[in-house]
Amino acid sequence: MGKIFLEHPGGTRLYSCAKCNTVLTNRCNLLSTRFTGSTGRAFLFKKAVNLVQSERQDRVMLTGRHIVRDVSCKNCKSRLGWMYEYATDEQQRYKEGKVILERALITESNGIDEI
Numbered sequence: 001m002g003k004i005f006l007e008h009p010g011g012t013r014l015y016s017c018a019k020c021n022t023v024l025t026n027r028c029n030l031l032s033t034r035f036t037g038s039t040g041r042a043f044l045f046k047k048a049v050n051l052v053q054s055e056r057q058d059r060v061m062l063t064g065r066h067i068v069r070d071v072s073c074k075n076c077k078s079r080l081g082w083m084y085e086y087a088t089d090e091q092q093r094y095k096e097g098k099v100i101l102e103r104a105l106i107t108e109s110n111g112i113d114e115i
Contacts (some may be wrong), residue, residue: 003035005077007049014111015101017050020076024048025102026111036062037081048099056085064089071099077107082107085110 004084010025035042054070067086067092072079081102 009047009049011111014109015048015106017073017078017080018105018107019078020073021038021107022050022073022075024050024073024106026078027097031098035099035100039102039104041103042081042100043096043103043106045099045101046097048101051080051083051099052077053083063087063092066092066095071101078105079113101113 006022008023009029010081011028014023015025015105016023019096025045026027028045029045031046031112032044033041048071049074052072052074054072056067056069059066059068065088066084068082068084070082071080081100083099084097087095
């Protein structure tokens with residue numbers, strides 16, 4: 001088995017897996033902090049790296065029916081949230097392709113200032 005290749009998004013504020021500290025995304029990709037997941041508060045990001053996706057699932061959520069994929073840390077396989085693939089409600093389509101990461105399952109830390 002080969003070594004896992006991990007990406008780094010850069011930035012001055014980083015969000016990482018709480019279990020293994022693998023960097024997932026940065027503050028520049030944060031779209032909203034007003035979502036709810038199974039563990040409580042959740043954040044919507046436009047992009048995240050170092051994630052693996054489950055098979056597509058049809059879910060009825062508070063905002064309607066969506067096709068989603070659970071996302072897990074590429075390094076330690078901990079489930080961290082989900083990605084929206086399709087929303088049946090026209091007003092919810094802005095979520096398509098975006099990632100929800102549950103606040104209880106990630107950490108926020110300082111990154112490196114760009115030179």
